[in-house]
Amino acid sequence: MNLELALVLLMLAAAVVMFVINRPRMDAVALLVLVAMPFTGIITMNEALAGFSDSSIILIAALFVIGEGLVRTGVARRLGDWLDATAGTSENRLLVLLMASVGGLGSLMSSTAVVAIFIPVVLRISQNRGMSPGRLMMPLSFAALISGMLTLVATAPNLVVNAELMRQGAEGFSFFSFTPFGLPLLVLGILYMLVARRLLAGRPADIASSRRPTLREWIERYRLAEREQRVFVTERSPLIGKRLDEIPARASGVNLLAIERGTGLSAKMLRPTAQTQIMAGDILLVDANAPAHDVEALRQAYALESRPFGEGKDYFTDRSQEIGMAEIILPAESRLIGQTVLEARMRSEYGLTVIGLRHGDKVVTEGLLTERLKLGDTLLLVGFWSDIRDLQDDTHDMVVLNMPAELEEVLPAASRAPYALGVLGLVVVLMVSGVVPNVQAALIGCLLMGLLGCVDFNSAYGSISWKTLILIVGMLPFSLALQRTGGVDLAADAVLHLVGGASPRLVLATLFIITALLGLFISNTATAVLMAPVALAIAKDLGASPYPFAMIIALAASTAFMTPISSPVNTLVVGPGQYRFGDFVKVGVPFAIVVAIVSVLLVPVFLPLG
Numbered sequence: 001m002n003l004e005l006a007l008v009l010l011m012l013a014a015a016v017v018m019f020v021i022n023r024p025r026m027d028a029v030a031l032l033v034l035v036a037m038p039f040t041g042i043i044t045m046n047e048a049l050a051g052f053s054d055s056s057i058i059l060i061a062a063l064f065v066i067g068e069g070l071v072r073t074g075v076a077r078r079l080g081d082w083l084d085a086t087a088g089t090s091e092n093r094l095l096v097l098l099m100a101s102v103g104g105l106g107s108l109m110s111s112t113a114v115v116a117i118f119i120p121v122v123l124r125i126s127q128n129r130g131m132s133p134g135r136l137m138m139p140l141s142f143a144a145l146i147s148g149m150l151t152l153v154a155t156a157p158n159l160v161v162n163a164e165l166m167r168q169g170a171e172g173f174s175f176f177s178f179t180p181f182g183l184p185l186l187v188l189g190i191l192y193m194l195v196a197r198r199l200l201a202g203r204p205a206d207i208a209s210s211r212r213p214t215l216r217e218w219i220e221r222y223r224l225a226e227r228e229q230r231v232f233v234t235e236r237s238p239l240i241g242k243r244l245d246e247i248p249a250r251a252s253g254v255n256l257l258a259i260e261r262g263t264g265l266s267a268k269m270l271r272p273t274a275q276t277q278i279m280a281g282d283i284l285l286v287d288a289n290a291p292a293h294d295v296e297a298l299r300q301a302y303a304l305e306s307r308p309f310g311e312g313k314d315y316f317t318d319r320s321q322e323i324g325m326a327e328i329i330l331p332a333e334s335r336l337i338g339q340t341v342l343e344a345r346m347r348s349e350y351g352l353t354v355i356g357l358r359h360g361d362k363v364v365t366e367g368l369l370t371e372r373l374k375l376g377d378t379l380l381l382v383g384f385w386s387d388i389r390d391l392q393d394d395t396h397d398m399v400v401l402n403m404p405a406e407l408e409e410v411l412p413a414a415s416r417a418p419y420a421l422g423v424l425g426l427v428v429v430l431m432v433s434g435v436v437p438n439v440q441a442a443l444i445g446c447l448l449m450g451l452l453g454c455v456d457f458n459s460a461y462g463s464i465s466w467k468t469l470i471l472i473v474g475m476l477p478f479s480l481a482l483q484r485t486g487g488v489d490l491a492a493d494a495v496l497h498l499v500g501g502a503s504p505r506l507v508l509a510t511l512f513i514i515t516a517l518l519g520l521f522i523s524n525t526a527t528a529v530l531m532a533p534v535a536l537a538i539a540k541d542l543g544a545s546p547y548p549f550a551m552i553i554a555l556a557a558s559t560a561f562m563t564p565i566s567s568p569v570n571t572l573v574v575g576p577g578q579y580r581f582g583d584f585v586k587v588g589v590p591f592a593i594v595v596a597i598v599s600v601l602l603v604p605v606f607l608p609l610g
C-alpha cells in the first residue's frame with residue numbers, strides 16, 4: 001500500500017465515521033471531501049468539481065421537479081382515493097394495490113418523495129377503514145424501496161452505477177434493464193408482506209392517529225388546554241407602538257398567534273409579523289407554554305387584561321374560521337433537523353408557530369423552544385389557514401402529515417392533473433424510445449410542467465433534494481482517487497481472495513452482502529459510489545461482463561429493509577406506523593435475505609457473465 005492510497009483510505013474512513021454519527025450532516029461531509037481531496041495532489045480541483053457537470057446529476061434534479069408536478073396536481077392523492085374505492089372491504093386487496101401503485105410510481109421518481117406523498121394517503125385510507133396505519137406503513141416503505149429496482153431512473157444509486165459503467169467505456173443500462181429483477185421482487189415483496197404484516201398486528205391500533213383528527217383531538221393529544229390566553233392591551237401598556245420584534249416575550253415561551261383589532265363591522269384578525277405594531281385596544285391571542293406565575297408576571301408588566309373566550313373555548317377553536325392547525329413530519333432532507341424549535345424560525349419562514357412536538361410517541365411539554373428537531377419528528381403548527389394551505393407547496397423541509405377535519409384540503413394546481421400525467425407519459429416514452437438522451441427527456445418534462453402550470457419556479461427549485469445531489473458529487477472524487485491510487489484494484493483483489501476460486505455467482509453474492517451491510521451505516525448512494533468501481537474491477541479481473549456485477553451493486557444498494565435508519569424511506573414511516581426498531585429487524589432481515597438470493601439467481605440469467 002502506497003502513501004497516497006493510505007491517505008485516501010484515511011479520508012474515506014473519516015467520512016464513514018462522520019456518516020455513522022451524523023456529525024456533521026451528510027452533505028456537509030461530502031463538501032469537506034470535495035474541498036480536501038485536491039490537497040492530496042491525487043486529483044485536481046477541476047476533477048473534484050466534475051460531478052456538477054455529470055448528466056446523471058442533472059437527471060436526478062429534473063426527476064425531482066417532475067415528481068413535484070405530480071404532487072402539486074394531486075395525482076398521487078387521487079390515486080389513493082382510487083385505491084380505497086377499488087379495494088372494497090378487502091385489506092389484502094388494498095395492500096396489493098397499494099404496493100403495486102407505490103412500486104409503479106416509485107419507478108419514475110424518487111422513492112423518498114413517493115413515501116412522502118403516500119403517508120397522508122395511507123392515513124386517510126386508515127381513517128376511512130378504522131384500522132391501524134401500522135398495517136400499511138411498512139408495506140408502503142418496502143414497496144418504495146423495491147421501486148428503486150424497477151427502472152434506471154427510479155433511484156440515485158442506479159444512475160450512479162450506470163454512470164460508472166459509461167465512464168469505463170461500457171454502453172450503460174437501458175431504461176428497463178432493471179425491470180426483470182425488480183418486477184419479480186415486487187411480486188415477492190407483496191406476497192411476503194401479506195404474511196409478514198401479521199407480525200405487526202399484535203400492537204393495539206392508535207385510533208386517534210388512524211382517523212382524520214379534529215382540532216379538539218390535537219388539543220388533547222398535545223396537551224394544549226389551559227395554554228390559551230386572550231388579553232386586552234390597555235391604554236397604559238408599554239407595548240403600545242412597539243413592533244413585535246422588539247418584544248422578547250417569545251423567548252419566555254409566550255407566542256402571539258393573532259391580533260384582533262377593531263370592533264363591530266371594522267373588526268379584523270391580523271397576522272402578526274416582525275413589523276406589526278401593537279395598538280391600544282388590541283386583543284392578543286396568545287399561546288403560553290410557560291408556568292402560570294411567569295405568564296401572570298408578563299401580563300402585569302405589560303398592563304394586559306384577560307378577556308373571555310367564546311363558546312368554543314378550547315384553544316381558540318372559537319376562531320377556527322381564521323386560525324387552524326396542521327401536523328407535519330420532518331423528512332431526511334429537511335434543513336430543520338438539528339435545529340431547536342426557536343432556531344427553526346417557522347414564524348419568519350412560514351407565518352406559523354410550533355405549539356406541539358412529538359418524538360415518536362413522546363409529547364414534549366416542557367422546554368419546547370429549546371428542543372432539537374430530529375428526523376421523523378412530528379410538529380403541530382398553528383396559524384392562519386392561508387399559511388397552512390401553503391405548507392403543501394413545501395415538501396423539502398417538511399411533509400404535511402395531517403390536516404384537521406375543519407379544513408377542506410386544497411391542492412395548488414388540482415386542475416392541471418391531466419397535463420401532469422401527459423407530461424410524465426411523454427418523458428417515459430422519450431426515455432424508453434431513446435429518441436433523445438434521458439437527461440434531455442427529463443429537462444423537456446420540467447419545462448412542460450412549468451409551461452402547463454403544474455409547477456412554478458419556487459416549487460420547482462424547492463422540490464430538488466440538494467442534499468442528495470451534493471452527497472453524490474462530493475463522494476465521486478473518492479471513486480476517482482481510489483482508482484488512481486490502486487485502491488479499487490486492492491479491494492477487488494481482497495474480495496477475490498476472500499472467495500478464492502469460487503463460481504462467479506458466489507462472487508456476486510459476496511458483493512451483494514458487502515454492499516447491503518455497508519448500506520446499514522452510510523447512504524445507499526454513497527455505497528454505490530464506492531462499490532461500483534470495485535465490482536467492475538472484479539469483473540475485469542475475472543474476464544467477465546461488467547453488467548451483472550454493476551447490476552448486483554445497484555440491487556444491493558436498494559436492499560435497505562433491515563433497520564428504520566438504513567434508509568430515509570423507513571425513517572419516515574416509523575412515527576405514523578408506530579413502529580419500533582425491532583419491527584424492521586424481524587420483518588426486514590428475512591426479506592433482505594430473499595432479495596439477495598433472488599438477485600444472485602436472476603442476474604446471471606438476464607445478464608450473462610460471459
